[in-house]
Amino acid sequence: MKKLIVLSFSSMVLLTACGSQNLLPLEEKSTELREDNHELKLTNQALKNENAKKEKQLAALEKDAKDTKKAKANQKIANYYEVSSAYFSDVTSIINAYQDLDKDVVKNERKNQIIGKLDAVLDDHDVAVDRYRDDAGALDVIKSDEKVKKQHKEVQEVQQNIQKALEKIRKGYAKKDQELIQTGRQELINIKVTSSEETEQ
Numbered sequence: 001m002k003k004l005i006v007l008s009f010s011s012m013v014l015l016t017a018c019g020s021q022n023l024l025p026l027e028e029k030s031t032e033l034r035e036d037n038h039e040l041k042l043t044n045q046a047l048k049n050e051n052a053k054k055e056k057q058l059a060a061l062e063k064d065a066k067d068t069k070k071a072k073a074n075q076k077i078a079n080y081y082e083v084s085s086a087y088f089s090d091v092t093s094i095i096n097a098y099q100d101l102d103k104d105v106v107k108n109e110r111k112n113q114i115i116g117k118l119d120a121v122l123d124d125h126d127v128a129v130d131r132y133r134d135d136a137g138a139l140d141v142i143k144s145d146e147k148v149k150k151q152h153k154e155v156q157e158v159q160q161n162i163q164k165a166l167e168k169i170r171k172g173y174a175k176k177d178q179e180l181i182q183t184g185r186q187e188l189i190n191i192k193v194t195s196s197e198e199t200e201q
Contacts, residue, residue, distance in 0.1 A: 076141040080148050083135040084155050090128035097121050110176045118170040129159050161191045
């Protein structure tokens with residue numbers, strides 16, 4: 001009986017010792033897995049933080065891109081208004097040049113010197129129209145922006161009206177046709193120029 005108990009006890013000790021040896025690698029693996037899991041959680045959190053940071057950067061870049069696009073569009077509009085302003089500055093000089101002749105034109109004496117000066121006024125206006133056409137034609141904003149498109153159309157109408165009025169005055173003076181002179185003068189007086197501020201309202 002003693003042998004049986006000793007044998008049982010020995011078997012149990014042996015089994016326990018074997019079991020402990022088998023459990024040790026499992027515990028080590030479990031600890032290792034826990035550490036790996038913790039590392040993965042840290043890595044995952046770092047990735048989430050990095051992703052949030054990148055999303056903020058992307059949003060900022062998109063806003064900058066929109067602002068840059070808007071700034072470029074505004075610059076194109078400003079470029080057009082510079083072109084139209086240059087034309088109206090030329091027109092002011094041209095009208096002033098005509099005003100200097102108006103008293104002589106109204107006298108209707110058909111002097112070649114006055115006809116030559118009227119021709120010069122018409123030529124100056126042609127040059128101003130050509131310059132405007134070339135400069136504005138180089139800007140795509142006259143087709144893409146509604147306000148600019150409207151202003152461009154109004155400038156073209158002003159150009160035509162000035163041209164017609166000056167031609168009538170010159171033709172009337174050359175023919176000593178007082179009525180044609182007066183018609184041209186009245187048309188010149190009636191030309192309405194809409195400023196860019198009024199166009200925007």
